[in-house]
Amino acid sequence: MSPVLAGVLQLLALTAALALVHRPLGDHMARVYSSDKHLRVEKWIYKGIGADPDTGMRWPAYLRGVLAFSAAGVLFLYLLQRVQGVLPGSLGFSSIDPDQAFNTAVSFVTNTNWQSYYGEQAMGHVVQTAGLAVQNFVSAAVGMAVAVALVRGFARSRDGALGNFWADLVRGVVRILVPLAVVAAIVLAACGVIQNFSGIHEVGQFTGAPQQWNGGAVASQEAIKELGTNGGGYFNANSAHPFENPTPFSNLFEIFLLLVVPFSLTRTFGRMVGSLRQGYAILATMATIWLGFTALMMWTEFAHHGPAFELAGGAMEGKETRFGVGGSSIFAVATTLTSTGAVNSFHSSFTGLGGGITLLGMQLGEIAPGGTGSGLYGMLIMAVIAVFLAGLMVGRTPEYLGKKIGTREIKFAALYILITPALVLVLTAAAMALPTPGDSMTNSGAHGFSEILYAYTSAANNNGSAFAGLNADTQWFNTTLGLAMLLGRFLPMVFVLALAGSLAAQQPVPATAGTLRTEKPLFSGLLVGAILIITGLTYFPALALGPLAEGLAS
Amino acid sequence: MNNPVTNTARLLGAGLRALLVLTVVCGVLYPLAVTGVAQALFPAKADGSQITSDGRVVGSSLIGQQGYGLDYFQPRPANGLGENSVNTRYQLILSGATNRSGDNAELIEWVREAKAKVVRDNSTPGHPVRPSQVPADAVTSSGSGLDPDISPAYARLQVHRVAERNDLPVARVRALVDAHTEGRTLGFMGEPRVNVLELNTALKELTGR
Secondary structure: OOHHHHHHHHHHHHHHHHHHHHHHHHHHHHHHHHOOOOOHHHHHHHHHHOOOOOOOOOHHHHHHHHHHHHHHHHHHHHHHHHOHHHOOOOOOOOOOOHHHHHHHHHHHHOOOOOOOOOHHHHOOHHHHHHHHHHHHHHHHHHHHHHHHHHHHHHHOOOOOOOOOHHHHHHHHHHHHHHHHHHHHHHHHHHHOOOEEEEEEEEEOOOOOOOEEEEEEEHHHHHHHHHHOOOOOOOOOOHHHOOOOOOOHHHHHHHHHHHHHHHHHHHHHHHHHOOOHHHHHHHHHHHHHHHHHHHHHHHHHHHHOOOHHHHHHOOOOOOOOOOOHHHHHHHHHHHHHHOOOOOOOOOHHHOOHHHHHHHHHHHHOOOOOOOOOOHHHHHHHHHHHHHHHHHHHHHOOOOEEOOEEOOHHHHHHHHHHHHHHHHHHHHHHHHHHHOOOHHHHOOOOHHHHHHHHHHHHHHHHOOOOOOOOOOOOOOHHHHHHHHHHHHHHHHHHHHHHHHHHHHHHOOOOOOOOOOOOOOOOHHHHHHHHHHHHHHHHHHHHHHHHHHHHHHHHHO | OOOHHHHHHHHHHHHHHHHHHHHHHHHHHHHHHHHHHHHHHOHHHHOOOEEEEOOEEEEEOOOOOOOOOOOOOOOOOOOOOEEOOOOOOOOEEEOOOOOOOOOOHHHHHHHHHHHHHHHHHHOEOOEOOOHHHOOHHHOOOOOOOOOOEEOHHHHHHOHHHHHHHOOOOHHHHHHHHHHOEEOOEOOOEOOOEEEHHHHHHHHHHHHOO
16 A cells, blocks of 8 residues: 555544544533533532632623633743742752743643643653643633633524633533543553653663653643643654654544544534534535645645655655654644644654645634634634625625624624734744844744744644744743733634624524525635635735745745 | 722632632543553553563663664664753653754755665675665654654665674564564554564574674
8 A cells, every 4th residue: 555545544534533423522512511500520610619600691701701710820830830849749850930931831821832841851740730731621621612602602692691601611621621531541541652650760771871761641641632732742742752642543543632622513513503504514614624735735745845855755854654744744734723733743844835734724723623612713703704705795784693794793803813913924023023033943044934934823823833943942932922822812712702792692683585505515615715815815925935935946 | 899909809719719620620630540540451551661671671662762783773863852951960862853844954964974874884795775775764863753663664675784794594684574564553554664672672582692
């Protein structure tokens, strides 16, 4: 069997597995977020929080819950890293410097998991397990909560309430993420992912002195790292490290994990708005982009243009033997089209065009299928924009799911799609214009520019992967990337929740013969076009300077 | 009661309490439960899949090693591996890639040198190696720098050298490589590969050194 065919078969197997699981999981999530009942353990948790889970919140209250919880998360994680040096169970590792601790705290709370540190030498058991891994759960649950709040905005009528943030948060963790993560972690451990608390210990080598290993709770962290589309590896090499991703099967399984919740949420959406076909239209849009990008990536990586790859006879730099070009290409697209940012191969050493595909994947706003929760709300915002564009073409007031998209709604949607490009392009320009940030580049020329463009794209879109040649552990990058992550996460959430509140207050309008049928393939096509054109126009000049220049030169 | 400062403080307090409660669930109970199950069901894997030879641990079947002499099969290059720069009372390996782009001059030079070395080392009298025979994995660094495997093509390329240096019949060494070649999982997942540490451990047992 040729490697190309094997790659295609892996993609098909993955698609089949997702198709199989998205229905039961999506239905389960719809029940979780619609249920009136509280589990006993949830009641204990609400008591601990001191919150009444049955109070309906209007959008400002919901937003305040999101922001307060996230602020507490940043503060706690920052302090935990700052006192690591005196914390027991930290392998005697020293405390993290203020700028890096800020960057890392923001990074994990915003579901980005950008890492300017080396996991194996910097973070002990307590910070990894009780700090970073906890945010892997809760930041994902926050994303899902905001998505569900927006869906409720469409589903509810003349009721400004969007649900209860604390209930959505706790249910997302207790009834969705923890059960899935337990199963996933055990499967990963069965594949060979380590799970122990042996800390730093010596292990013999074939020749020479023993090697020192850092043993920790890797399988448990790996599972939620993928499921919650977080991406922060226990080790520096992330999912390329054999202790995080030991076999070809574990590789496909991890890709499955990082796609499964975002894809399944389209089913949840369909259920909650009372039309499964609306969910399928969104799913079809996501799947079209995902499959198209993966096909392009495989094509360029197997073709391996670029002087070093042509000399070597294949684009295997930065890729592991057990995954090969196929398994690495599928992972790279999945991780950048979601907000994961885990890597099983190093994007900086992809072909010029391959690197460009990972960049463009993030720049689409990570909506195909996107992050846990953030993918769905990002895609619904684009659907609102697409409906608006269609409305302009035929001269009708646009409506989506029975809700009118008026001036107020389109303003929120437009602000949403402007924030990230503004952050990315302004900060990239600043880093290029200032004298010192450029010293962090490993590569020069077009690729060096791509390293910086990639860093801000990854941070502002809450992805977390990197063209890792960039030495990002400087005060400039720790600080500006931290700000990009914060603003890129929470400003969009403000507009999503404001939009949700505005929609929830509306009385639905009945569908007429003139209503755009948003459950039809035609709409999915329009949506794909709108996404590609809007992103293309925004980022094309920057892409032309970086990956396109590099790709076309080789 | 309703002034903004106390409201904010109350909200932050709720956020902090929520975080602490969820930290107990996700940061203590969950990892401990997974550790318990993993250690009970797959203790050897949970501890790093260690390989023993002559009663001595020689490493993990998952973690590639550098530094084999030319009597043994060679792993992939690992130009992205590092040593720890903080907490330096330990000697930790920092996993990682080179992150060099396809048009990077240094990478082109590394590939050129690696290719020349593979050709030089593996050409034996009566069995010259041509540059076009050298597979890509032999001259590139992996993502982790800890790739435990090489392609079957690279392993077969080394057979004549290893046989000559160990005074073994070529067919015997080739059979050893074939026995250690693992195909794609279920026929389509990943790529065929040869685990270098396992192969070299078997070779050592064969030569009886």
